[in-house]
Amino acid sequence: MNRVITIGREFGSGGRTIAGMVGKELGIPVYDHELLVRIAQESGFAKEYVEEKGESASLNSLIARSLSGMGGYSPMTAEDYLWQMQRKVILELAQKENCVIVGRCADYILRERADCLRAFIYADREKRARRIVAVYGEAGAEMPEKRLLDKDKRRSAFYSAHTDMTWGDPHNYHICLDSGALGLEQCAQILCGIYRKMEE
Amino acid sequence: MNRVITIGREFGSGGRTIAGMVGKELGIPVYDHELLVRIAQESGFAKEYVEEKGESASLNSLIARSLSGMGGYSPMTAEDYLWQMQRKVILELAQKENCVIVGRCADYILRERADCLRAFIYADREKRARRIVAVYGEAGAEMPEKRLLDKDKRRSAFYSAHTDMTWGDPHNYHICLDSGALGLEQCAQILCGIYRKMEE
Numbered sequence: 001m002n003r004v005i006t007i008g009r010e011f012g013s014g015g016r017t018i019a020g021m022v023g024k025e026l027g028i029p030v031y032d033h034e035l036l037v038r039i040a041q042e043s044g045f046a047k048e049y050v051e052e053k054g055e056s057a058s059l060n061s062l063i064a065r066s067l068s069g070m071g072g073y074s075p076m077t078a079e080d081y082l083w084q085m086q087r088k089v090i091l092e093l094a095q096k097e098n099c100v101i102v103g104r105c106a107d108y109i110l111r112e113r114a115d116c117l118r119a120f121i122y123a124d125r126e127k128r129a130r131r132i133v134a135v136y137g138e139a140g141a142e143m144p145e146k147r148l149l150d151k152d153k154r155r156s157a158f159y160s161a162h163t164d165m166t167w168g169d170p171h172n173y174h175i176c177l178d179s180g181a182l183g184l185e186q187c188a189q190i191l192c193g194i195y196r197k198m199e200e
Numbered sequence: 201m202n203r204v205i206t207i208g209r210e211f212g213s214g215g216r217t218i219a220g221m222v223g224k225e226l227g228i229p230v231y232d233h234e235l236l237v238r239i240a241q242e243s244g245f246a247k248e249y250v251e252e253k254g255e256s257a258s259l260n261s262l263i264a265r266s267l268s269g270m271g272g273y274s275p276m277t278a279e280d281y282l283w284q285m286q287r288k289v290i291l292e293l294a295q296k297e298n299c300v301i302v303g304r305c306a307d308y309i310l311r312e313r314a315d316c317l318r319a320f321i322y323a324d325r326e327k328r329a330r331r332i333v334a335v336y337g338e339a340g341a342e343m344p345e346k347r348l349l350d351k352d353k354r355r356s357a358f359y360s361a362h363t364d365m366t367w368g369d370p371h372n373y374h375i376c377l378d379s380g381a382l383g384l385e386q387c388a389q390i391l392c393g394i395y396r397k398m399e400e
């Protein structure tokens with residue numbers, strides 16, 4: 001059976017960079033941008049749409065979801081369809097090969113698999129704010145803290161809506177790492193160490 | 201400056217055992233039961249009282265605390281005094297030597313220290329229930345899940361009351377480890393690895 005590492009992460013925590021380091025060190029593919037491409041192909045949606053709607057809740061979708069809970073007719077929305085396609089692609093990837101999968105509730109989708117290491121990466125707000133300005137450039141310099149809060153809130157809402165669990169609650173993961181305190185390199189090394197010990 | 205590892209833990213997660221392994225491997229003292237003894241000496245309270253009140257909220261103390269927030273005269277309670285003594289002992293230990301400190305909000309008390317590694321150990325409820333029956337014997341066999349819930353709830357209330365933070369929220373720790381999934385030995389090894397890399 002394949003071994004999979006899923007990496008959930010707060011915006012600006014460097015989770016994506018850690019995923020890249022882990023994949024490189026272990027010699028296994030990392031599904032991050034490539035995951036978007038595959039979900040876009042599978043669903044027929046534009047990549048930008050998948051990026052926008054595949055792990056962040058929009059205000060409209062939250063309202064619609066809460067209204068649909070009040071009874072009455074609730075047709076499948078584009079977002080429900082996207083969720084199904086995303087789930088299908090992630091399950092297929094995990095079936096196919098050892099890999100690292102970033103975000104998109106992969107931890108939840110693969111929660112029944114004994115060979116899946118579920119990690120969550122976070123950092124304090126100040127360090128994340130500095131990081132998004134450094135990585136995403138001056139465009140993000142305007143109120144980076146507000147941007148962080150907004151992104152986290154939408155990812156969290158998306159996660160809760162689809163999983164009935166709380167985003168960032170340690171119990172959903174095997175390990176949670178503060179990348180701001182431990183450093184990206186050390187986080188990657190810890191994950192590689194656990195992966196190597198997982199039974200093949 | 202000394203290096204300190206604080207280990208917060210859910211009841212039954214094996215956090216105390218991990219602390220022992222870490223201390224042994226690194227050759228540094230572990231303050232767990234010994235911490236109780238010192239706080240008892242410092243405060244004049246019986247060890248049993250310190251054990252009972254030093255990290256778990258009682259219903260009475262929660263009611264008193266919430267009432268005192270409503271204004272009026274609020275004299276220092278025995279529990280406030282215990283908290284102050286506990287804080288003093290923990291600060292002194294961290295000042296004195298490299299060590300591991302288990303529970304008792306040590307992570308919060310030492311939060312400003314750059315040389316403190318704050319860890320949280322947890323596991324799913326089923327694994328913890330099995331563990332408390334195995335470790336604490338047949339006396340715990342009766343409704344172990346209820347016992348877990350009760351203990352966690354009281355530790356959580358105590359932590360929130362004294363720190364204004366949420367017990368088990370990853371942001372209060374540098375690393376959170378699921379001992380049920382990773383195993384006690386591996387958790388200990390990961391903590392030792394980080395400790396060794398901390399600057400002296």
